[in-house]
Amino acid sequence: KIAEGDPFNPREIRDSAERIRALDFFAASNVNAREGSRPDQVVIDVDVEEQPTGSLNFGGSYGADDGFGLVLAFTERNFLGRGQTFGFNFSTAQESEQYGFTFIEPSFLGRDVAFGLNLRYSESDSSFANYDAENLLFRPSLTFPISERGRLSVRYTYDKDQMLVRNPVTNGPIVQREIDAGSQVASSLGYSYVFDSREGGLDPDAGWLFEFGQDFAGLGGDAKYIRTTAKIVGQRFAFNKDVILRATLEGGVLSWREGTNRTVDRFSVGPRVFRGFEPGGIGPRDLSAPENPDPLGGNLFVVASFEAEFPLGLPEELGIRGGLFYDVGNLWDLSDVDLSGGNVVGESGSFRHVIGFSIFWDTAIGPLRLNFSNALKKEDFDEEQTFDLTISTTF
Template identity: 65%
Template sequence: MRHENGLGNSVRSSAVMPFSRSLRSASFCVMLSIAWLVPGSPGQAQNYQFSTIQIEGNNRIGDSAVLSRAGIVRGRAVSGGQLNDAYQNLQASGLFESVAIEPRGGTLVISVVEYPTINRISFEGNARIKDDALAAMIGSDARRVFNPTQAEKDANSIAEAYSNDGRISARVQPKIIRRSQNRVDLVFEIFEGDNVEIERLSFVGNRVYSDRRLRRVLGTKQAGLFRALIKRDTFVAQRTDLDRQMLRDFYNSRGYVDMRISAVNAQLTEERDGYFVQFNIQEGQQFKFGDMSVTSTINGVDPAVYRNIVKAKSGGVYSPTLVETDIARMERQAIRDGIDFMRIEPVITRNDRDLTLDVEYRITRGPRVFVERIDIEGNTTTMDRVVRRQFDSVEGDPFNPREIRASAERIRALDYFETAEVNAREGSSAEQVVIDVNVVEKPTGSLNFGGSFSSTDGVGVAVSFAEDNFLGRGQKLNLTVSTAEDAKRYGLGFVEPSLLGRDVAFGLNLDYVETNSSYATFDSERLTFSPSLSFPVSENGRLQLRYSYEDFEMIARDPAEHGPVIGNDIAAGSQTASSVGYTFSYDTRRAGIDPTTGMLLQFGQDFAGLGGDAKFVKTTAKIVGEKQIFNEEITLRASLEGGALAWNEGTNRVVDRFLLAPSIMRGFEAGGIGPRDQSGSFDDPLGGNLYVVARFEAEFPIGLPEEYGINGGVFYDVGNLWDLSDVNTTGGNIVGEDGSFRHVIGFSIFWETPVGPLQFNVSKALQKETYDEDQSFEVTLRTQF
């Protein structure tokens, strides 16, 4: 294909050259004509009177439109300067490739050559960014007039998009192909170049926290093993602003209120294929809370009442987040007390001698300003009500700036939008405020095809569809089809996070699972239907209420493969359970008060007997804690969990009892500990009605470069599984019914990969029973508590 180089021979980083040599020649001739018209001496002004104005060369643009843009009126005297202005106006209109103005006696001849229209726009050489995405970046449009200035802007936009993707050497060259009827094809020839990666992220001036720890804070990442899959290791200048803010927030939340970033230096390598990025930091000193007090200027407001709400303690590490949380608590109390327009201003007094900050919460009466309305723009998919429910304020409520800032953070946390800006401006009067919400939508759905592996279910293929903003209603929808070697699953999940406009989440789960596991001597089919409601009951507490219907059948694979106890369970056939239950969870991670500490507490019960074949009470409990020490280089975790099953009616089968998987008790196969039926040559795990497991773990760097994403760890697990009360053990030879505690030690390798965090465990059972099935090596997909 032959391209006319109408925009210059080369455009590097989209710098567009003059349109054509003929255009330059025509412009030069016109300027000579204008020079002839304009008097040689400023003192000799000359006017011209034209009885006729003749316009030549215009096809699409009418004579009146040309004259209007030129600013010339027939029959009116014009000066040489006005003729020059007419030429400049026509040239600047962007409609004409060339313009000439020539007086011929009483006739003024305006000759124009119109820019061609764009027949089609195409892109060549692009692979990283698709045509549709590039087309959305440009302002040129097919069937409109070609404008070289706009083409220059379009080339700049494309080059900038590649630069933001880390390809600063990308070149964009716009060219035109002449067609008949004054039409052209506009072609953007693109040389994408290679990614310019961040070879090294370093810090200067940090004494408390290591480079390794600070690199984990940044959104920008250092190029690592999976640089072809991870795009955050490319250098984007605009991203450094966000990185600076993330570093400041990190230090401020840990009491370093004087922390400053003096500069961020980005230097290209000599080969121009990588960047060295360096953050210059001044950490300052760590401050703690000093005296905490509450004062009030509002009659009838007792400061002592609000002082009791303050959770920040003298001597604790200062955190702006904790101050904001205290203010939010006091404002909620004011609403309950019926006090409008109450404002709480934290007054900070600095004590450099003892490195403390005294905090005085001043309660004052704020201005009587109301929310007039909330305007939402840019949400082409997401419904207005999804955004509005992130506000605690509605039209007519008192205006609270702090609450509006918190609402903006909740809107961004939805992760439905590329950007979300929330601003307040004066409304129809000084007592009214309009809240403007401007958002830019982003894709919220995903269709995934991949493989799956687990030590219990084998290798398989997984297909899943997930939509976090279903139909723009803020609802979550998940469809999963997993065909693992030993387990097939078909699942549907749905969540409405704001039922009837309240902070109540409605969930619905429908699952069908078939198992053919090598860890069991039978096959199974299970159908589960479970709707639920979940809502907050305290600042960190949440309660889930649910109903569950389950149809579970154990199917004989080969009678010669299992013992009599499993045979009794299989003989019971399909059994249904209809139950109601609840789970209370207390999670301090939601508040984020102490960034180095987190705790999760869960307690739940299910009561079966509302119809169905089984009647039982199943209780589970878990508590997990995490603490980062040694300047957050080492993470300590501890957990304690247990369960109890009280059976009353129906057949208490192995699939109803607790079976400990490696995810609960490391160092053993699934069902590797607990009661077993060892009748004859059989060795069937039977599970148990009671279990308890404690897990202790430390994670730490092992000296490898941080960009590899590999850390090490050691762990110690101790647990027990026992009790076969209300179990039909007729004909069986049962061992381990009374249980005993097993002890396991081991070390782990944690590896952050693009497909997810992997964990490799190597373990050794210090204490076990002779009939246990231990497992010295295990690979799992790491989960966070």
């Protein structure tokens, strides 16, 4: 925030030092002022220590009929030392093949504007749905600051989805009509506002994050709708920063105007948002499907999560910590959906409650998180998941 020749301003120097730390590119950074070659000049020394900025997330899947599959995601947040983000991901699992590419240039045309590009193609025939799906996504974006800790992003999205019939047919009449609608293109303009005080805020032991975004589809394409999402996160360190307390509240509203409102367009609350349930495990379902009830998603969702991370009293060299969490959430509403011929339950929604225990383990192959959960309140048609495991490694 300062340049050579500017008047000496300690506040601007402190703010610049906080911005360097907030990049999260360095394990340590020290900014110190010392007297220059003349009494009216000052030299600013900046010493930084590099740290890993790349991550490699990988996993595997196995099905009795499909065999093993590999899931790999690579992200580098400081590509070639230029502050650029470069990433790709792919999945070879037969149930969910996905290929994606992400690139972000933080100083587009030499200005404080970030240019982003996201490309993705996926094919899915996952076991929690009674249909196959194909998706093609193209999304360029521009992001720029509008305050000290607030940023605004504007984007264009081309999203082409198609639901495909599975042989033999296992879906109900509602999903079958969505399949018969064929491929559908959503061409939309959108924006997101993010305010984040967690890094370099006035209180080093606490911070919060606020996100709000909307997408307006109807700029050509087949669908017309408004999708609104919001999220707020509060975080605090306690007991000499040995304990991390975190609370999250997020939700979304889909207001459909034109085209076919399909399951793939509506919200689906999975384990990453609401622990304790399988993907598509909560929300409205069509019980008339021949084998497994069709999860239909919903136009409205809200989820609140509360968690604490703490030491377990084990030797630090083991790298094992514990955590407790409590999640409560709901997914509902099928407005503008043709429900004729089906036997739909859960359209009006109900709140599910989940408690659980987590183990965080820093292993040689990367940090593991093991979640053990139990649903305190659920519906008879929900699909519960009492254990899940995530793994990632940083280089």
